[in-house]
Amino acid sequence: DQQVKQNSPSLSVQEGRISILNCDYTNSMFDYFLWYKKYPAEGPTFLISISSIKDKNEDGRFTVFLNKSAKHLSLHIVPSQPGDSAVYFCAASADFRNDMRFGAGTRLTVKP
Amino acid sequence: EAQVTQNPRYLITVTGKKLTVTCSQNMNHEYMSWYRQDPGLGLRQIYYSMNVEVTDKGDVPEGYKVSRKEKRNFPLILESPSPNQTSLYFCASSLGTPKLGEAFFGQGTRLTVV
Numbered sequence: 750d751q752q753v754k755q756n757s758p759s760l761s762v763q764e765g766r767i768s769i770l771n772c773d774y775t776n777s778m779f780d781y782f783l784w785y786k787k788y789p790a791e792g793p794t795f796l797i798s799i800s801s802i803k804d805k806n807e808d809g810r811f812t813v814f815l816n817k818s819a820k821h822l823s824l825h826i827v828p829s830q831p832g833d834s835a836v837y838f839c840a841a842s843a844d845f846r847n848d849m850r851f852g853a854g855t856r857l858t859v860k861p
Numbered sequence: 862e863a864q865v866t867q868n869p870r871y872l873i874t875v876t877g878k879k880l881t882v883t884c885s886q887n888m889n890h891e892y893m894s895w896y897r898q899d900p901g902l903g904l905r906q907i908y909y910s911m912n913v914e915v916t917d918k919g920d921v922p923e924g925y926k927v928s929r930k931e932k933r934n935f936p937l938i939l940e941s942p943s944p945n946q947t948s949l950y951f952c953a954s955s956l957g958t959p960k961l962g963e964a965f966f967g968q969g970t971r972l973t974v975v
Contacts, residue, residue: 753903781959785966792865792951792966793904798959838903842959847892847911848919849959851904 752776753841755852763860768826770855772839775820779841783849784813784824787836796837797824829859863888867952867967874942874974882937882970884952890965892955893935894919895927897948898969904951910935911957942974 754773762768772782780801785793799806799813799822806813812825826833836856840849865886874880886893894909896919906919910929924946926938935954939946949971955964 751902755903758901783959783963790968792953792968794966795963798963800960840904840959844958844960847955847958848894848906848909849964851896853901853903 751853752779753839753850753852755837755839755855757855758853759856759858761858761860762829764831765828768824768829768833768857768859770824770826770837770839770857772822772824772852773820774822774841774850776841776843776850777820778843779850780844781842782813782815782822783840783842784811785838785840785851787838787854793838826857829857831859831861833857834859863965865952865954865965865967867950867970870968870970872970872972874972876943876974877941880939880942880972882939882950882952882972884935884937884967885933886935886952886954886965887933888954888965889932890954890956891932892957893929894953894964895925895935895937896951896953897921898951899948907937907950939972942972944974946972947974948972 783798784796787793839852895907896904908927952967
């Protein structure tokens with residue numbers, strides 16, 4: 750039972766354009782959401798997070814939007830750079846738990 | 862440098878031959894966990910530990926064991942590996958809940974069981 754879903758296995762965008770990665774969740778107990786980035790042969794690294802009390806969090810070129818009513822979040826990367834090419838995992842956690850539930854990941858390719 | 866170190870990075874073994882994947886962190890984190898990554902399924906938690914001598918099952922614990930005798934180390938043990946345990950494994954550590962701080966992941970161990 751995948752509680753966190755990333756329905757797009759891959760995404761390709763041109764350098765300088767916006768990348769939008771989407772994530773849906775089913776568990777209404779989730780109240781904290783994170784994005785991790787993973788390069789080949791490396792472990793995932795934290796990118797950005799958002800609490801359910803917010804609908805937007807921004808960090809440089811990266812912005813995460815949360816729509817609680819739709820149980821949907823998205824990661825926007827503007828402008829996209831070739832170095833952003835990686836697999837992006839969406840993750841969610843509930844307040845009383847230490848663990849995270851991950852989506853299947855979206856492979857982003859940014860073409861020069 | 863803050864890091865989580867896993868060994869080995871690559872391992873090919875035969876069915877039934879016991880193996881251990883080591884994990885060590887240098888951040889004095891209380892919470893450690895093991896994940897496996899499989900295509901189309903993302904990262905699934907195998908076991909986690911909230912502190913020394915405190916471990917519990919994650920979503921996919923069957924066929925695995927763990928121990929937490931010291932705060933820094935959290936080895937993953939496969940007593941009798943089977944081909945369906947062929948996967949990419951990650952160890953992670955953090956202060957506690959994700960709200961307290963990000964999880965740091967090791968570089969991964971690619972395991973093949975033949």
